[in-house]
Amino acid sequence: MHNDIKEILITEEEIAAKCKELGEQLTKEYEGRFPLAIGVLKGALPFMSDVLRQVQTHLEMDFMDVSSYGGTSMVSSGEVKILKDLNTKVEGRDVLIIEDIIDSGNTLRYLVDLFKYRKANSVKIVTLLDKPSGRTAEIEADLVGFEVPDAFVVGYGLDYDEKYRNLPYIGVLKPEIYGGEE
Numbered sequence: 583m584h585n586d587i588k589e590i591l592i593t594e595e596e597i598a599a600k601c602k603e604l605g606e607q608l609t610k611e612y613e614g615r616f617p618l619a620i621g622v623l624k625g626a627l628p629f630m631s632d633v634l635r636q637v638q639t640h641l642e643m644d645f646m647d648v649s650s651y652g653g654t655s656m657v658s659s660g661e662v663k664i665l666k667d668l669n670t671k672v673e674g675r676d677v678l679i680i681e682d683i684i685d686s687g688n689t690l691r692y693l694v695d696l697f698k699y700r701k702a703n704s705v706k707i708v709t710l711l712d713k714p715s716g717r718t719a720e721i722e723a724d725l726v727g728f729e730v731p732d733a734f735v736v737g738y739g740l741d742y743d744e745k746y747r748n749l750p751y752i753g754v755l756k757p758e759i760y761g762g763e764e
């Protein structure tokens with residue numbers, strides 16, 4: 583375990599098993615269709631890579647880079663900025679948004695509204711993590727890997743100040759790392 587991590591919440595093995603399970607559900611959902619799978623950079627990268635390799639139907643991949651947490655901030659600014667838009671037209675497509683976490687819900691609320699405005703045929707969300715205690719916007723995922731408690735989690739794509747994205751598990755930081763109290 584990395585020295586800055588207080589506790590592992592979800593192990594590498596648990597994540598792998600969940601990706602297989604979610605991949606099977608997505609295969610059923612999109613059988614015979616050609617969905618547009620949109621990964622939300624940067625956090626969703628490891629999950630997108632692992633879950634989509636478990637999907638047994640054709641799909642197209644594209645990426646959006648949006649951000650609402652700056653630097654060391656652990657609360658959403660509420661303002662979602664597009665840093666990189668899609669290369670693909672959304673109109674008429676079955677869009678599957680792939681996320682690492684829904685916390686306040688601001689990011690996904692913004693993206694779902696954007697893709698509906700761009701006339702997607704359908705918009706669904708698969709997220710590895712759901713933190714319901716953080717929610718301020720009204721949004722739910724169609725598929726959820728794991729529910730996490732009211733703590734700032736890192737690893738497997740999720741960062742604190744751009745670090746820890748490459749950890750293979752989901753963990754909680756030691757409070758001294760972000761200057762918090764025990």
Ligand SMILES: O=P(O)(O)OC[C@H]1O[C@H](OP(=O)(O)OP(=O)(O)O)[C@H](O)[C@@H]1O
Pocket residue numbers: 622623624625626648649650651658681682683684685686687688689690741
């Ligand atoms: O539900 P919310 O409160 O909107 O939080 C969830 C979003 O915040 C994080 O991304 P961030 O904006 O930090 O960008 P990153 O993925 O590049 O770290 C995370 O990866 C989600 O996309």
Ligand SMILES: [Mg+2]
Pocket residue numbers: 625651740741
């Ligand atoms: Mg982040």
